[in-house]
Amino acid sequence: MSETISRPFTFVKDGIFYFSRRVPNELKSHYTSPRIAFSLRTRSARIAEARARKAADQLDEYWYHLRCQDGKLPGKHMLREQGLSSAEATAQAPVVSSASVLLSEAVGIYLQQKGKGRPVTFHRAAERSCGYVIDACGDKHLDAYTKADANAFRDALIARGLSGSSMTRVFGTVRAVTNFAASEQGLDFTNPFAGVYYDRTAGVSDRTPVPADALAVVQAQCRSLDDDMRWLVALVSDTGMRLAEAAGMTRDDIVRNNDGSLHARVRPHPWRRLKTKGSERDVPLEGEARWAAERILAQQTESRFAFPRYNKTDATNANAASAALNKWMKEYAPAGCTMHSFRHSMRERLRAVECPSDIVD
Incomplete structure (x- = not known):
């Protein structure tokens, strides 16, 4: 104080x-x-x-x-009658x-x-x-x-x-x-911040997908280390989910179907919002994503979260997850590849098998 x-x-x-x-x-x-x-x-x-x-x-x-504005102009009596008008002589702030x-x-x-x-x-x-x-x-x-x-x-x-x-x-x-x-x-307002020119491509780098060989190396390392951080990497790598979507999941968001298959329910939570309304979806869990989901469900824990380390407060700490996992990936993936690159990899993988674009989306 x-x-x-x-x-x-x-x-x-x-x-x-x-x-x-x-x-x-x-x-x-x-x-x-x-x-x-x-x-x-x-x-x-x-x-x-x-x-x-x-x-x-x-x-x-x-x-x-x-x-x-409402007062008398200082020194007005000294102005020449044929000189500047009082409006020209008065230095005022812009009229608002x-x-x-x-x-x-x-x-x-x-x-x-x-x-x-x-x-x-x-x-x-x-x-x-x-x-x-x-x-x-x-x-x-x-x-x-x-x-x-x-x-x-x-x-x-x-x-x-x-x-x-x-x-x-x-x-x-x-x-x-x-x-x-x-x-x-109720202000009649023409926004001066609209239509301002600048180079929208300046400093913008292309999104780099994770190449197939690097993807295999990363997923192999996930199985080798077999901890919660690597489960998160594996889950994202074979689903294309956003990192925050996966990090904020609960164990109940992983659903086992009647035929034994698994899917993840991507839904908004008080601790983790979704980017758009259309982000609500059910994502099949196959490959390394299924392995990660099985490891999550097999854990004996009182926490309802799939990844408790990133849900210790009232908001999912996706930034901490991104920083830690991107740093770890540098050893196994080409320069420029990040956790977000798995989303671009998934799009390329789906395109390669001629998956319809509406299913890709």
Whole structure:
């Protein structure tokens, strides 16, 4: 507590510093909330203090302009009658609608309405993407952003080293946040972040399938080591499931059919969502996937999860699984092959046996 008291305009929640400042009474008509609050996206007190001071200075400058709009122009009596008009002589902030909100407030509106029941990654994506805009262009009202701001934002993303596909995701999130907040506020808004040109293929590498010989080596190593991490690899290798789908499975999701065959029920769970509604499916377990499923079911454990090590909290830790298994695979698969490569391998294997495309999908 003493740490935040000594740093003006900040408070800490779950270890993250937030900016908070009361809107002056005479300016509350310009805002939808009496207080401005948003994440500073850092756990460092030193960085938080610098960012909070910058935000406070920006607000002081903008509030000065708001107060001047209805007041008398300083030095107006000294203007020449034939000189500049008062409109030309007055340096004011861009005119914004009374319905407009700051981008930081727009993020709050978006997450409050659209973020209910969504995973923490959804919230982080919105905060991070719009945070990039604020870092590059400042925290402005939505209708104060211009195409020049959007282009500057693009250039800042390129300078960060983001690939074309990552920039597409970031721009998509920013457009979603700004469009939704503008709609909620009834703001007539032409989004400057739409139609921004950049090379969408820059830094994007082709997805590399696992070659047949490397697939055999990896699966042989899975049988040799015979532990839960290798069961997960084997399960994904002969099903093409997404890693998160497999890592978040319960033992009950592995179903034994009347004829003795096995299949996996891929369904959403509170601890692991699916990427799309169409991701719900039943996946036959054959080959090494069946071996892995049998090993999972044979374990004597009180956990309902197929892979307890990645389900110790209220959310499946697929990132930890990806990092560990991708590192392990490097010894046995060509460069560029990852756990996700098994999905591309499965598509190629199905195409090779002339499987109909609707079944492949």
